[in-house]
Amino acid sequence: MAAVVDVIKKHGLGVFDVITDVVGFCADGLTMLLLDMPPLLLVAAAMAGAWYARRSAGLVVMVALGLLFIINQGYWNETMATLSLILFSTLFCMVIGVPLGIACAHRPRLAHVLQPLLDLMQTLPTFVYLIPTLILFGLGTVPGMISTIIFAVPAPIRMTQMGITRVPRSLIEAGEAFGATERQILWKIELPAAMPMIQAGLTQCIMLSLSMVVIAALVGAGGLGVPVVRALNTVQVDVGFESGFVIVLMAIMLDRVCRPKDQAS
Amino acid sequence: MSEEVNAALEFRDVDILFDRGNRRGAIEAALARLDAGETREEIGRALKVTVGVAGANLAVARGEISVLMGLSGSGKSTLLRAANRLNRPVRGEVRIGNGLAWLDIARCDDDTLRTLRKTRIAMVFQQFGLLPWRTVRDNVGFGLELRGMAPAIRRDVVAEKLDLVGLSNWADAYVHELSGGMQQRVGLARAFATDADILLMDEPFSALDPLIRRKLQDELMDLQKRLKKTILFVSHDIDEALKIGSRITIMREGRIVQTGTPDDIALRPVNAYVAEFIRHMNPLPTIVATAVMRRFEDLPRLADGMLDGGRIAVAPESATARLAGRPLPIRPHGEWQPGALCVVPAQLSLGEIVALRQRSGLPVLVEVDGRLAGLCDDADILQALCGEARFRPE
Numbered sequence: 001m002a003a004v005v006d007v008i009k010k011h012g013l014g015v016f017d018v019i020t021d022v023v024g025f026c027a028d029g030l031t032m033l034l035l036d037m038p039p040l041l042l043v044a045a046a047m048a049g050a051w052y053a054r055r056s057a058g059l060v061v062m063v064a065l066g067l068l069f070i071i072n073q074g075y076w077n078e079t080m081a082t083l084s085l086i087l088f089s090t091l092f093c094m095v096i097g098v099p100l101g102i103a104c105a106h107r108p109r110l111a112h113v114l115q116p117l118l119d120l121m122q123t124l125p126t127f128v129y130l131i132p133t134l135i136l137f138g139l140g141t142v143p144g145m146i147s148t149i150i151f152a153v154p155a156p157i158r159m160t161q162m163g164i165t166r167v168p169r170s171l172i173e174a175g176e177a178f179g180a181t182e183r184q185i186l187w188k189i190e191l192p193a194a195m196p197m198i199q200a201g202l203t204q205c206i207m208l209s210l211s212m213v214v215i216a217a218l219v220g221a222g223g224l225g226v227p228v229v230r231a232l233n234t235v236q237v238d239v240g241f242e243s244g245f246v247i248v249l250m251a252i253m254l255d256r257v258c259r260p261k262d263q264a265s
Numbered sequence: 266m267s268e269e270v271n272a273a274l275e276f277r278d279v280d281i282l283f284d285r286g287n288r289r290g291a292i293e294a295a296l297a298r299l300d301a302g303e304t305r306e307e308i309g310r311a312l313k314v315t316v317g318v319a320g321a322n323l324a325v326a327r328g329e330i331s332v333l334m335g336l337s338g339s340g341k342s343t344l345l346r347a348a349n350r351l352n353r354p355v356r357g358e359v360r361i362g363n364g365l366a367w368l369d370i371a372r373c374d375d376d377t378l379r380t381l382r383k384t385r386i387a388m389v390f391q392q393f394g395l396l397p398w399r400t401v402r403d404n405v406g407f408g409l410e411l412r413g414m415a416p417a418i419r420r421d422v423v424a425e426k427l428d429l430v431g432l433s434n435w436a437d438a439y440v441h442e443l444s445g446g447m448q449q450r451v452g453l454a455r456a457f458a459t460d461a462d463i464l465l466m467d468e469p470f471s472a473l474d475p476l477i478r479r480k481l482q483d484e485l486m487d488l489q490k491r492l493k494k495t496i497l498f499v500s501h502d503i504d505e506a507l508k509i510g511s512r513i514t515i516m517r518e519g520r521i522v523q524t525g526t527p528d529d530i531a532l533r534p535v536n537a538y539v540a541e542f543i544r545h546m547n548p549l550p551t552i553v554a555t556a557v558m559r560r561f562e563d564l565p566r567l568a569d570g571m572l573d574g575g576r577i578a579v580a581p582e583s584a585t586a587r588l589a590g591r592p593l594p595i596r597p598h599g600e601w602q603p604g605a606l607c608v609v610p611a612q613l614s615l616g617e618i619v620a621l622r623q624r625s626g627l628p629v630l631v632e633v634d635g636r637l638a639g640l641c642d643d644a645d646i647l648q649a650l651c652g653e654a655r656f657r658p659e
Contacts (some may be wrong), residue, residue, distance in 0.1 A: 174394035177349055178408040178459065179382030188411075192398050 005132055016136045022143045023088070028083035031222070035216025038184070039076055050257050059256055066249045073244045075224065082223035082250065085141065086209045089148040097153050098198060101160025111161060118154040126151060126215050134219055144216025152208035156201035164190050173180065192195045199260035206258060210251045224250075247260045266281070273495040274325040274348060274463055279318055279357035279371075286313030292355055292451040305518050317343035317352065319519045321639065325512075327462075330496040331491060332510035334503065334542070340519040341499045347371065348465050348497060349386045350378055361385060361463070369561050383412045387456035391468040395440045395447045401451050402436040408459040426454040429488065446477035453485070454650060457492070466498045470505065482509055503542050506553040515539050528556045548650055549616030554609050557618060557649040558631045558639030574640050577606070577628055588627070608632050615649055622646060 008016075034042065042062060050056075050063045070079050104111035126147055133143040167190050175185045191198075217225025224247050231240035280299065282289050295314040298307070305316045318340040325331040333341040346352040350370050353592045359370040361381065370381065387408065395404050403410075406423045414422075427433050430450040440448055449469055456464055470478040486509055489496065500506045506513050514524040515538070523535045524537050527541065531552055534540040557637050561581050564572040571578040578587045586593040586606050594605040601607040608630045618641050619627050628642040 124281055170390060170392050170394045171396060172538050173351055174388075174390060174396075174407075175411075176351060177382060177386075177390075177394075177465075178390040178455075179379040179384075181379065184411055188407075189396065192396070194397075 005135060006076060007046075009135060020137045020140070020142045023145060026143060027084050027088045027141050030087065030227045033174070034080040034084060035077060039067075043071075053257050054261075062256070063253050066253050069089065070249065071245055073242055073246065075227070075243060078224045078226060079245070079250065080244060081221075082210075082213050082225070082247075085145060085148070085213070085221060085223055086206060086254075089145050089152060089209045090202070090205050092145075092149050093153045093156050093209075094202060096149075097156030097201065097205070098160050101147070101157045101201075102190075103197075104161040105164035111118055114157070118157060119120055121150050122154050126212070129221060130215065137222035139223045141216075143219045144221030145214070147219070148209050148212040151212055152205045155204040155208055156198070159197050159201030159204065160194065162224050163194030163201075166197070167193040196260040199258070203255055203259045206254050207251060210247060210254070213247060273327040273362055273368075274497065275358075275360045276321050276323045276344065276347070276363075277358040277360065279321040279344065279347055279354045279359060281317040281340070281347055281352050283315040283317055283355050285315060288313065295550070296356060316519050318347070318354075321521050323514055323521065323524060325463075325495055325497055327495050328493045329511040330498055330509050331512045331514065332498045332500055332506040333508045333514050333516060333659065334500055335516035336501060338518075339516040341501075341516045342467055343519075344516070345465055345467055345497055345499045348463070349382055349388060383408065383459060386463045386465060387459050388465040389449070389452045389456050389463035389469040391471055393440075393445075393452045393472075395448060395451055395455075398439050400437050400439055401432060401443070404440060404451055405458050406452045407455055412459070422458055423454075426458045429457060429486070430454045433552060434527075443476075445473050446481060447474065448480060450484075453488075457488075458647065462495055464494045464496045466496060468499050468501065471501065480608060487553070502589070503546040504551070515542065527551060528553065532556050549619065550614050552615040552649050553611065553631060554613045554615075554618060554629075554631045554641065555611045555639075557615055557641045557645050559641070559645050560639045561637070568578050575642055575644075576626060579630070579637070579640065584637060587629075593627070597632075601625070606630055608637065611638075615646070 034227050046067060047060045047064050070076055100114070104114060110225040129146050129150060130143070133146045137146060138144040171189050171193060172185060175189045180188065213221075213225040214225055214228050215225070217223060224243050227239050228247075231237070231243065249252045267370075280296065282295055282299075284293055288422070288486070291312045295308050295312050299316065299319055308314055308316055314332050323331070323344075323346055331357070333345060335341040343352055347354050348370065350359075354371045355427060356370065360367040361370055362368075363385075366460060368377070368381070370378065373381070380611045386642075393638065399407070402420075402423050405426055406414075406419045409419045424436070427436055429451050432447060432450055432454065435443065435447065440451065449472075449593065452469065470481050473481065476547075482505060498506075498509065507530070510527055512524060513527055513530045515522045515530065517538055522657065523530060523539050525533070530539065531543055531546065531548070534543055559574075561572055561579070564574060564579075567573050567578055569578075571580045574586075576588065577593065580586070583597055586595055595608060596602060596605040598607060601621070603625065605625070606627055606629075607625055609618065609621065609632065611633045613631075618629050622641070622643070628640045630637055631641065633639075633641045
């Protein structure tokens with residue numbers, strides 16, 4: 001294992017540097033952009049977004065109160081850093097996970113091969129692969145994000161696969177009977193039918209990413225994990241609880257906005 | 266030959282087998298055993314191959330409703346689904362005519378198949394097969410959308426087809442807001458939308474309650490009078506088959522047992538299996554006057570030259586009749602009065618004949634092609650209701 005890492009370090013470090021630079025630039029750039037904007041404007045934008053997504057006044061009030069509480073407690077900067085970390089890792093997870101999930105649903109053999117790998121990614125203690133990612137990507141946002149992606153990406157893969165596999169045979173046949181191509185069946189039948197499951201995968205992915213913020217902070221990523229780690233080192237119960245509560249608050253708000261709508265039928 | 270020119274869809278020696286075990290060569294081995302005369306069960310046990318349909322030959326004429334009948338597992342749906350290759354026959358041809366030449370759906374390439382599915386063959390499903398996240402309008406336009414038709418044109422076509430099935434006011438509703446009967450009307454409109462000339466209907470009304478089912482059957486027959494589609498219809502309900510079918514094919518264990526007109530099936534079943542089906546049918550709306558009547562050719566003549574109809578004597582040449590020595594007036598169906606003999610058209614149902622016989626107390630005369638051709642008296646009616654032919658085939 002050590003030899004493998006050495007070989008990669010010797011010959012591939014340039015590639016990892018590029019990845020580190022690009023991903024780091026995007027994530028840190030987003031953080032800075034968010035921090036440059038007046039917090040109250042962002043609160044208003046989040047309220048508008050919540051209204052657009054759910055049409056629920058209660059949720060909008062909840063989002064507003066939650067964000068104002070965060071500002072009040074002085075965790076706004078950390079919250080924005082965490083938000084951009086989560087947004088990016090979730091984006092990567094979905095970009096990788098949805099196509100892979102579709103491929104797994106269409107090719108049972110691929111699913112069969114991937115299954116143990118996904119289990120491994122979710123059960124392997126995070127610190128184990130934190131070490132090689134540290135070596136390859138150095139300290140900072142990027143290794144945190146990579147670890148987060150490794151941990152969270154099985155969720156959208158599995159949920160997408162399940163969603164596509166569960167599309168009723170009769171709907172696919174209706175498509176075939178009217179002359180749909182395979183691509184049309186995917187876009188017009190399978191994906192819309194699997195959409196609630198894919199959305200559930202998205203929510204899960206966000207939650208899993210959030211659960212990684214403390215570990216990401218250990219390798220130098222900014223955000224809400226940082227005060228938790230600091231509180232741990234200096235045994236400050238109050239700071240630990242405050243920042244922990246803010247993480248939970250974020251989780252609840254993101255979950256309520258992103259979770260799949262209840263099916264009417 | 267004339268049959269061949271008129272047929273829009275034709276199955277020739279179609280065998281459909283499913284390999285459950287995925288063993289190489291299993292299908293070929295099963296075909297060999299099938300040819301050697303082994304039964305479905307034997308092949309299924311020995312090779313893990315399901316024989317869906319074996320040796321099916323059927324021609325569907327342009328503009329007719331051909332019904333495939335059978336119990337579940339008889340292969341009727343399997344055969345239907347071969348018509349658009351949702352099931353692919355392992356042997357035999359499924360031919361579709363385009364007026365000039367035949368095309369074999371079982372063997373054509375994928376592009377041709379898709380073109381056929383988009384333009385010539387549409388399908389209606391038992392469980393409707395509608396897309397729940399789409400509105401009624403977008404469901405009906407589904408086939409046209411796949412074809413790449415521009416939205417503006419599509420909207421007009423869809424509006425026309427929705428009008429056809431009486432759902433114009435529901436265009437923007439979602440499928441789950443509709444009752445089962447309305448959902449299947451959407452299914453019908455979707456099938457009509459592509460203007461395909463061949464319609465495959467896989468037990469389309471089986472999931473509906475009886476009242477709605479009969480209503481939709483009537484609507485389908487009304488639409489068919491105007492649209493003149495070629496329809497292949499699967500049903501397990503003998504009354505439905507007899508009601509809407511211009512030809513009926515009875516299937517059993519993957520094989521076709523009998524093909525014929527409703528009268529052929531109802532009055533001349535070829536074996537005990539078909540007779541068993543017929544035993545459970547409701548004869549009143551199904552059997553027609555010509556099938557009930559005794560023909561005048563078969564009646565003996567009396568001394569004065571009139572025909573001996575039992576209670577009455579008839580002279581069809583002069584359109585006169587006599588009851589117990591006194592002349593009887595003869596009136597056509599629409600103008601019947603008490604005390605007169607009624608003349609009914611050839612296609613009048615047994616149920617109406619029974620009603621007329623009950624009201625008049627007299628036999629009923631049957632007119633075929635403008636001539637008096639036969640009469641129905643009590644014995645004939647009873648014979649048709651529970652006659653020998655229905656119970657003991659020759």
